[in-house]
Amino acid sequence: MKRIFALFAALLLTVTAFAQNGKSIYQKYSEAENVSAVYISPAMFRLIGKIPNIEVDENSVNLSPLIRSLSGMYIINSENQSINASLRSDVERFIKTGSYELLMEAKNDGEVVQMYTMGTEKTVTGFVMLAVDGEEVTFISLDGQMPRDEVERVMIEAVK
Amino acid sequence: MKTLEDIENLSIEELEQQAVRAAAPVPDGLQERLRQTLAAREIAEAARPRPTRWIPYASLAVAAAAAAIIALPQRGPKDTFDDPRLAYAEVEKAFRTISDKMNSGLDIAREAGAAAEIPQNVLNKIQTK
Numbered sequence: 001m002k003r004i005f006a007l008f009a010a011l012l013l014t015v016t017a018f019a020q021n022g023k024s025i026y027q028k029y030s031e032a033e034n035v036s037a038v039y040i041s042p043a044m045f046r047l048i049g050k051i052p053n054i055e056v057d058e059n060s061v062n063l064s065p066l067i068r069s070l071s072g073m074y075i076i077n078s079e080n081q082s083i084n085a086s087l088r089s090d091v092e093r094f095i096k097t098g099s100y101e102l103l104m105e106a107k108n109d110g111e112v113v114q115m116y117t118m119g120t121e122k123t124v125t126g127f128v129m130l131a132v133d134g135e136e137v138t139f140i141s142l143d144g145q146m147p148r149d150e151v152e153r154v155m156i157e158a159v160k
Numbered sequence: 161m162k163t164l165e166d167i168e169n170l171s172i173e174e175l176e177q178q179a180v181r182a183a184a185p186v187p188d189g190l191q192e193r194l195r196q197t198l199a200a201r202e203i204a205e206a207a208r209p210r211p212t213r214w215i216p217y218a219s220l221a222v223a224a225a226a227a228a229i230i231a232l233p234q235r236g237p238k239d240t241f242d243d244p245r246l247a248y249a250e251v252e253k254a255f256r257t258i259s260d261k262m263n264s265g266l267d268i269a270r271e272a273g274a275a276a277e278i279p280q281n282v283l284n285k286i287q288t289k
Binding site for chain 2: 023026027030037038039040041043044045047048050051067070073075104105106107108111113115127129131138140142154
């Protein structure tokens, strides 16, 4: 009986550990004070994809080709000191439990930027960015079936 | 010695009589040994610790909680925007933020590269002298 109990407890712990994802992080912190949060659902991405002519001005990046491959976006921007440490550790746990690979990490004068991707050589199925700048923590999580070339093109264009 | 045919011709009663007559004798003290063995087993059963009463209930509660987490549909968050154009603008902003952060990382890498070139330049100057 003890073994069964231990087994169920282990199962429960495993389930809760796997439950840590972009959505759970969003739901945990989006209502907190000094936090701005954005969620775009798969349905909204489908709607965006149906907009016939998205106006893109000269200084903007044309995301239309990439939009169709996105299925969810979570953004948490926190300036709340009391939750920043917890937010960071939750994101780090989320990265560890998923099969994310480090894309880029930069540290400078207390500013930390980490970017991770998940997927194959040709397709990005998940992208996570964690940026810590002084008292501000930004978490961006993108889900979808994004062609890696397209993601790189968009980033290079935006940097220009 | 009876043949197989003789045995097949016997009635059930005759077979029973044959079996009783041919029964092996009971060894001496078998009954007593059996009694002792059964008594020892009963004592061992009584000595084995019984599971605490709450364990089955706790297991059930844990199983129910696990099943609820797995089976119940997870309610998703609400969309921040109702207008797809506003949502598009926000996606664009997010990509710009990502690019800006990436750019700052590249700047650090460039600075580090420039710093790494200084000793090499000094060495080159020394060699040319």
